[in-house]
Amino acid sequence: MTAPQTCPRCGSKLSPKASGGLCPVCLLRQSLAVFESPEPEPRAADVAALEAAGLTPLRSAIPSERFGDYRLENEVGRGGMGIIYRAHQISLNRKVALKMIVAGPLSSTDFAKRLRVEAEVAAALDHPNIVAIHEVGEHQGQPFFTMRLVEGLNLAQALKAGSFEPRRAATVMITVARAVQHAHERGVLHRDLKPSNILLDPQGEPHVTDFGLAKIVHADSTLTLSHAALGTPSYMAPEQASGGSRQVTIAADVYSLGAVLYELLTGRPLFEAETPVQAIQQVLEREPERPSRINPRIDRDLETICLKCLNKEPKRRYVSAAALADDLERWLGARPIQARPVGRIERGWLWCRRKPGLAALTALVAIFAGVVVVGTPIMLLRLAREQRKTERNLYAANLNLAQDSWLQNDVAHVRQMLRETASYPERGFEWYYWQRQTHLERICFRHTDLVSSVAFFPDGRRIVTGDEKAAHVWDLAGGEELLNAGWPAQPVSMAVAPDGEKCVASSLDGIVRVLDATTGRQLLELRGHSLAIFPASFSPDGRWIAIGSVDRSATIWETASGKEWVRLDGDHGHKGWVMAVAFSPDGQRLLTGSWDKTAKVWETATGNLLLNLEGHHDAIRAAAFSPDGKFIVTAGEDATAKIWAATTGSLLRTFERHTEGIRSLAIFPDSRRIVTGGYDKEARVWELETGRELFSLKGHTARISSVAVSRDGQWILTGSVDMTAKIWSAVDGGELRPLEGHTAEILSAAISPDGRWIATGSRDRTARLWEADSGKEVLSLQGHLGEIKSLSFSPDGQWIVTGSWDGTARIWDVTTGMERLNLKGHEGGIRCVACSPDGRLIATSSDDRAVKVWDAVSGKQTLTLRGHDDVVNSVAFSPNGHRIVTGSGDQTARVWDATTGKEILVIRGHLDPINSVAFSPNGRWIVTRPNSLSWEWGSDGQGVGCDQRRATAHPARAQRGHQLGGLLPGRAANPDRQPGRNRQALGCGQRQRTAHVAGAQRRSDFRGVFPGRPARRNRQLGSDSQGVGRRDTETGCHLDFGRRLDDRDCRSSGCSAKSPSGTR
Amino acid sequence: MASGCSGDESRVRTAAQFATTHWSVVVAAGDSASPKAQEALEALCRRYWYPLYAYARRTGHSPEDAQDLTQGFFEHLLKSRLVASADAAKGRFRSFLLQCFRNFMGAEHAKATRQKRGGHQSLLSLDAAGAEARFGGEPADPHSPEQLYERNWALAVLDETLIQVQQEFATSGRERTFEVLRPHLQGEDEDLSYAASARKLATSEAAVRVMVYRLRRRYREILNGVVLGTVDSPAEVEDELRHLLQVVQG
Known part of the structure; x- marks a missing residue:
């Protein structure tokens, strides 16, 4: 099945392997919608059709088609307040629109009574572009009202076809504004102007519906703040969205008219939000994007008219709907408009309302609850102040969290905190300090997959990194990728030959491959182990390659011929997977480390066992000789690194600073320092002689899989399953000077x-x-x-x-x-x-x-x-x-x-x-x-x-x-x-x-x-x-x-x- | 340890049964060793193992390690008396499972993985190859392991729901109807007309409308049941659904 990558409904990413290819977001939304407004029952006629088709009837009852004096014909729309049906009024023999109100838990009788009072006022409005209300009533406990039926689409539906041509948008809005003005003159505010409340008749004339009703519906929906009860506040003026109904004046309707105009011009809502709270937040804080940015055809003057309606300050909007209509008419007649563009400074002071992130949301949820549930009006100013305070507290809290996370080496969380506070306008030194701390490395090489191994080239100018899909060779000076050689199988470990011309890579398929480091061409395949292979390593002269395997053996191969030379197993061999191999500097001895908690030293030429190093409490994952040949260092899952005398095999000291298992180690060329890295995400640099930690490299957000040191001892390279490889200064890790x-x-x-x-x-x-x-x-x-x-x-x-x-x-x-x-x-x-x-x-x-x-x-x-x-x-x-x-x-x-x-x-x-x-x-x-x-x-x-x-x-x-x-x-x-x-x-x-x-x-x-x-x-x-x-x-x-x-x-x-x- | 019921059996259980056989049962039993709790836990583990697997992978474990860890963890969970701990009753199974898994990974993982490597005595048969293939398709970033876990959890809930609904249709021989109507579960869409579905099913548009209505209602019932299986009271279902929505929107 070929599933689309994104959902056509909501734009979410789809995962073809999950939810049967369906969109999880839509599935859940659909299922959740029922908690907010019950899905309407199917119509009787449809059930009959189903029955006729020979299928089982529905178990539950549905409303009868006869509804009091009305016969419901079909559903023509639905909105926040309820469902609208096309209906036939039997007594008067006329077609009407019948709206059933979803009133939530209120007593329907009481609701209907108040609805009637309000509707009577609205019913007094007699304007050709206002949809007249015929009757307000209640049938079997279900409140409803009927209106003149306007056949055609509403503006919301019309907008699905795209934005309106600017002159057409202006013409529509002039008519709407005049209708609204008519109502305002009679003391009726609309309070819920939005595209779906403006109907277009077949001639394209707009008709405003639902006058004055929002007040009742919203005022009474104190018990739930669901989408259904509130509708989307995206078209509401800020004072209306935050302050409840008492502050709502003519200016609020003017704002809504502007919001509708905005959408007609741009084809998109002023603000888009997932939830009412989010919508309110945007209405309060965000400045709308300039319409001309979205649609360049929009004239500057028309834009100015639109934005004047949308001013957050009620006083700065048009004084009346008529004034808006007048200015729109001036624009249509190509005469100078009265509105002045909003200046930069004016826009600038509103910075604090923008992008407030979680802080504002927190404040708003509290305030919103206060405003709507308790009904207390709260001034915008106070809101902004509260919000700033919340922002500040949140910022402080986030940065303190960042500090804690840093101490716990949760760099990913530090970064997350930084991201969350990145837009905070007053961030200061501390923010930059952490930003810097999380990026102490000199160069970061990003991969698309987990980095499993890293190595320097002998020339110190290039590195090789291996992730699960490919080997990459990078140029250190420019950071460029010189080579990207795909893998036939997931690689485990990589090493660069001393001549810098070849790389060896071992992979889980049991094959070790020798590659040309410049072209990526495969030169040799070493097939001797049937099971997954751990690391491979070159002898210092490049003549030999050593391999460790899960078959509990290690093998040495001749590089030139690709022939197996000696196999290290048998009675003295390891009892578990061989997970580390390393040659001595003179190439005469081979060190192996194993899952069986031991390390062994072998004579390369004969395969004889020379030393058996026991002391680790868990598997050994990394092992190396010091370049001066005096010491052996082993490290592993027991979170320790141990230093042994290379000649006698006696344990000299243990390095115990890691908090979790060590996966990789590298010794500096001067044989004085060691770097180790592993599960605790930190690479630590410590002194071989004293076991003292010098510094640690923090910055990886996941396990470090591999570490390496450049030949000049100046640089450390780390590779991590966080999909990055990083270069660090080996002098101080970049952290301090x-x-x-x-x-x-x-x-x-x-x-x-x-x-x-x-x-x-x-x-x-x-x-x-x-x-x-x-x-x-x-x-x-x-x-x-x-x-x-x-x-x-x-x-x-x-x-x-x-x-x-x-x-x-x-x-x-x-x-x-x-x-x-x-x-x-x-x-x-x-x-x-x-x-x-x-x-x-x-x-x-x-x-x-x-x-x-x-x-x-x-x-x-x-x-x-x-x-x-x-x-x-x-x-x-x-x-x-x-x-x-x-x-x-x-x-x-x-x-x-x-x-x-x-x-x-x-x-x-x-x-x-x-x-x-x-x-x-x-x-x-x-x-x-x-x-x-x-x-x-x-x-x-x-x-x-x-x-x-x-x-x-x-x-x-x-x-x-x-x-x-x-x-x-x-x-x-x-x-x-x-x-x-x-x-x-x-x-x-x-x-x-x-x-x-x-x-x-x-x-x-x-x-x-x-x-x-x-x-x-x-x-x-x-x-x-x-x-x-x-x-x-x-x-x-x-x-x-x-x-x-x-x-x-x-x-x-x-x-x-x-x-x-x-x-x- | 033998499992009490096969996967197929558990799938055909009705939502009503689910509502009384899962997390609440485990919590109520207060002792994961009781046979009922064992059965419930196993059913849960079988259903939600992939999110844990993906979590382990995203935290940097190899496919083998992740598989061993997941296996080992479930064994540990089923054998131990973890669930009897007081904390278990407070949370949701989703959080409980991840918390336990993290602890398990932190403290026990080395030991557990080695044991598993030795024996490979599987308690639950997990489709490792399938899991790895699926993990390969996970978004590379910016999901943290926790986010990935939560997302996969949500998807597992939806998967399970869909499988159950499908099963119901299948038992009455209406697989084809389900296949056609399935996309309607996602809500209204211009590209998805009732008329087209009606043509495919050779019935009227009105009939399809009603069928979709019923399908959605059934889907919701089952979804609620599945979710109820992971929380300890019906009052939490809506909240949990909202959480899941938030997670998949992430």
Whole structure:
């Protein structure tokens, strides 16, 4: 049977092997529909026809054809409210349309009574384009009403043939709008205008039906929110969809008219939604796509008219249906229209309503329930606010989940969280951080199938990967696929010959094939094992190929002739599948690893057993000799790797960091490091000599099937059943880049305004400049006689000022590293330096309780600010450069005039020395951080804010986002809004001599960033002393990512920085 | 361990019987070792093994491993008293089965697979070749193993329903009628006219209309029954159906 790939009804993908080729979505929808509105019973006449055909009659009753005064002829349509029949009114001998109302659980009598009241109002409407209501009644408990019968299609049916020609659409809508205007003038709102409520008679004249009825039906359907009761809200105005009936005015009908016009013009509904809630969400949040984008024939003016009706703000729509009709007439007559196009800015502010994802849905479900069920009107504004709050909470929650998933090595889930938050407009550093963390590899080779094995070519320029369908050869430089050689059978393992010209692949069909690595042509078939084969391996000189098999034997073959040389089995042989084979570097010995938990070493020439290695608790899946020939490494299902002495076979040590079985291992050419990979999705690089893990490679979302190391030891290649192969830096896995060079603790750090450079100051009396992307040391600034406590880049990034314990501040040229100026004058060590925003002034604070201001060009001292009674820990300029704020050990912060040096304000209230101060970017706030503010928000961990406008000091909410040590002016509370740029935060531990850059960068420029984790330290220590974090100050949600900064480091070193652009 | 009934027998059971022979029975028994619970569990396992197989495959296991795991798991499930655990009563069979399977894969899989490789004493005969062929047709991505499991579960429910309806038609010798009317189960469609079906069946359009109505109603009854077999109360059927719809829409 040839089943179509997609369902013609709903567009879902079909699986020909399931559900008998039927569409599962349609099957389930069809079956679920009955929960919402019962499927109408077949007509009596049809049952009779069936009976006449000799088939069994239906068991259940159906309505009789006679319905009170009416005789039902046939069903002509159905909608949210019920089923419409063409009927004959016996008493008056006329044809009518009879609509039976599906009223849900309401008392039908009560319903009919109210329906009658409302319908009487509507019945008073006498307009040729409004379908008049004849009678409202109830028959055998079934409420119904009758209307004038309009033979023909409704607009919804007519639209199935496609959109309307623009002039025709305008003409139809003019008539409809005039009819609606007629009703509005008589105080009747339609409330449910939609294509199916507009009928076209045989002459093509439109007639509006169901006037005023929606109010009753909707108002009473409080018990169920089913499709049937509510209909699709896609044509409803936002205020109507969210606020219930009380807010509905003429403007809502105008909106609906616009929605109908939109559909006539474009041939598609304004919004398409699966559920009412989703529809409402779209109505509230999404801006419609411009009609001219869908149908280029649509005139700009007509589009403007249409979009004016669809404005989310009722006030901005046409004041009446008549005004709409008038403008449409103007357009038809080619006269200037009154509506003005909606500007970009106006559209722009609605960003927050767009694509809110799950967050909005959550909020809406709650609000929707409140609105419709309880009947409370809720203002749009509040809705938007709630929604933003929900979004923010959701974002925070998702990123925290991402962190948890990362720790559990569920990279797929981290990615999913990132995808779900990708459209969140305020995503910040943390998002990019995780984005970067999940893509630490240098190159990713995507496959369409599970990657089962990977190998480097000896030239280091190419790799070969094998998936279930083909062998692929890739060029590393360009990432191009050089060869794609299909497999006759599913391959298990592949190896490249030492000459780089051949590959050997073993497959489940028991045949080992030797292929030409350039052309993919098959050179040899080695048939010696009847059962599925595990790995094959070349001897170092390429002369021999070893094969392991499920028949419990291993064999050695001559490459040139393709002849079997020796078979390793018999009494000493393995008792289980041979799953690993490897030659010794001299080719004289062969190592085999088996399901029987043992590894064996054989003499290649004779096939004699030399060693039997026992110690694994489970099957051995990988085995190798170290290149220096001294060690044997085996690894397997017991999640351990074991190192054995190659000569004696004694077990030296066990590596136990993997949490699940190991499938593959590779030893670095220097015989010092090993990489292992397996079920736990992580590849780990560890030292052979100590068994210490150096780092791990995280990023695969499923089991790692194979690992390899390049001959130069620079690169690691991993292949995974997640259908990717990845190349990683073997130096650090891409994850971290220590800035190594200082010989003593680093005390200060800064990032240049353009983000290119990082400067660090150290107890070793030097400052160093590093290239941020590569982590390379560029300059060492030497001259200070004491440790460098503080440093700052000039706003133009041309120079650095350093403040030292030796009492001097020095200015250095960033390009040459030359000392430009030496600012002498303080009588004590300098604790903090700051540059004015225009780069003309430098402020220094000192142990001598003074703050000095210097001319950055001449080096002349211009001001001395005296007032503090203790050491001045911190100094900062206001963003406009007019003010200086200082924080001191005397527990005060002071604000000074930067021109006159006059003290303007003293901020008291802290019970501890103030460690750092900063202005907010708008200059209105000062943030101070007392010395005792601990990571866990110590008792005096309050920030003090001072509103300069009112010039009174008062406590404000603490800026607890500053977890990076130094104060990050304004940025902590305001997530970075420059997506796509490099984002890094810099931190350095008090007792460390290295600094690390934590960062996030787009995938495209992977060369750059190596987010921070301390080098050469074990994970436990690392997580104690290093980290980045941020708190969303508005929601109070803690966004914790990376590792936390120890509070001691945070407090006493104070040497973290964020670039002024906020990107590093 | 011999199975209590053959596959065909279980298929011809009516929906009414299903409603009282499955998950609720297992839960009610509180002990999977009781004969009734065993029978119910076996029927369930036979019906829903493919979703687990596909799950195992998508999590990276080879066809052999996946087959062994699935086999081993059912053996484990039927022999152990897992179901007696308190959690079982709270959830749906769908979630319960996956949860158990995951645990089984995590903790036991190495042991179990090796045992199976040694013996191959199959408890349920699973069509491994067919399964692998079907798995080959699964979408490559972006389904996670869990999503794939859920989707296959939904399809298994629909498959089972369709087979039962078909069986009913077959017992009354109306296979041809079913074949013609089957597409109408999916709802109204312009390409699918009653008139065309009527021509194929050499009857009137009106008659087809009624037949389709009845077919749909029967389909729904059976579908509800099948779903009821995997939840522990009739009140949950609608919710579960909605969930399945959501899953297949995924």
